[in-house]
Amino acid sequence: MNLYTIGFTHKNAEQFFELIINNNIELLIDIRLNNKSQLSGFAKGDDIAYFLRSICQCNYTHCLEFAPTKEMLDGYKSKRITWVEYERQYLSLIESRRSCHNFMERFGSYKNICLLCSESTAEKCHRRLLAEMITVVRPDVELKHI
Secondary structure, eight states: OEEEEOOOTTOOOHHHHHHHHHHTOOOEEHHHOOOOOOGGGSSHHHHHHHHHHIIIIIEEEEEEGGGHHHHHHHHHTTTOHHHHHHHHHHHHHHHHHHTTTTTTHHHOOEEEEEEESSSSSSSTTTTHHHHHHHHOOOOTTTTEEO
């Protein structure tokens, strides 16, 4: 399996959907806490599901079990906690949920999966943390940030 990550900010719709098509993404897993924000533009929940299906022949699912808590996200955005603290809290949260352990059981039938969040790069985004956790549990998974 190939596991990709992508953020939608600083990309227009053409750039975003071309990346999905060019990497043969079969399933996009939305790991945002809130996928309904008007600020999301083309990446708003119901809209992105439609666009992925119609443009890319790609499935979509929103998985809150991979999202941070509102308190964690608000703390990081407001600079009450550092990235290092956010990272520690997120990793602990995902471990307590045991979300990575059943990832392959749930999604193992797909060859190319992509984790979606809003950050333009994976460097300081929970999608990178989650993807790296999945590759620890399943070292046969290839990881690529697009």
